[in-house]
Amino acid sequence: MRVLSFPNALDIAYELGGLGPVSQVEERVFPDGEVLVRVPEADEGVVLVARLYPSVNDNLIKLLITLDALNDMGVRRIVLAIPYMPYARQDRRFRPGEPISSKTVFKLLSQLGVSAIVTVDLHKEYVAEYAPRVLVRNVYPAEEFAKALPNVDVVISPDFGSVRRAESLAKALRVPYTYFEKYRDRNTGAITLIPRQELDLRNKSVVLVDDILSTGGTLVEACRSARTLGASAVYAAVTHCQLLKDARERVRSCVDRLVCTDSILNEFAEVKIGPVLRGELEVVL
Structure with missing residues (x-):
């Protein structure tokens, strides 16, 4: 499988030695703050490495539109490697009217064709249940x-x-x-x-x-x-x-x-x- 990485996670991508060749997602920020990505190449299976912190909101949008681009390219299997999963602390509704933000994130990822997610030390392990169709591996070092x-x-x-x-x-x-x-x-x-x-x-x-x-x-x-x-x-x-x-x-x-x-x-x-x-x-x- 090809290892595809955002620029801020290349150090991690190269530490995944042996999984496959490493390619970098191209990023661009327009003057109004909107972002654009480009996937230079992809195989039928991709390991996508995403370091989502800091600038969590911008990086989440980059991840979502990259996943959609991979779907359009016909990638059949997408495995995410996300060291830190943002919004995991909002794992339940603390006050009426609030979203369960961790559920929102996992739902979006599952709807964009993700097959599996490997992440590190989720705040609460049960938030993985919000993506029942996705294999979630949570590891503690x-x-x-x-x-x-x-x-x-x-x-x-x-x-x-x-x-x-x-x-x-x-x-x-x-x-x-x-x-x-x-x-x-x-x-x-x-x-x-x-x-x-x-x-x-x-x-x-x-x-x-x-x-x-x-x-x-x-x-x-x-x-x-x-x-x-x-x-x-x-x-x-x-x-x-x-x-x-x-x-x-x-x-x-x-x-x-x-x-x-x-x-x-x-x-x-x-x-x-x-x-x-x-x-x-x-x-x-």
Whole structure:
């Protein structure tokens, strides 16, 4: 199969070595902001690599019109490799009148002839159910994080929502894991995070896991709680590091070391996502 890539994802495309020849989608932006793409060549089967962050909305439109162009060219099988799936956090209707944005994205992709999607660390795995006709492979890079952070005693999720990530990394490291529960003092309003399991963190090195680091508030709160409970070192393994506003400074104020993937390009990206995607694509193809 041919590997087709948008310009901002060529680094990942070339890490998919052996899957097929690599071609680049041509892009053009008109003065009014509208975008145009051109697919130079395609085979009957295509692996399309799309890094959709940042400029999520523009990149989603580029992806959709590229998929339509591939359909018009008669491509019979389209497999998407999307390191970071945008809009996945809107996985349910939080208030009346809101869309389920993750459903919208998956529905559009399924309607444009996508056969399979390989993505990394969806915010909630069940959003893949919004594309029932599409094979969705969601991979969490536990082994890669474990190699980057080998000397850890305990894995902690900052809340119950990331406990599956903590469990996966703990299994790779062969250490225990837990997650924090949030308690608020009714008199002072102060928030305290307490481990769900009775684990002694005194003089232990711990690693906090999460899927997205945006402003850093949750991560820093969890880090401070781990310090209060006696942790000697606090690391963080985060898959998608957006690092918005003053997140870098906030995280550095508490966390000893931050390890991210390059699903979103950043200076803490020690884990290459291309080989992770390649392993899943070999299964799909």
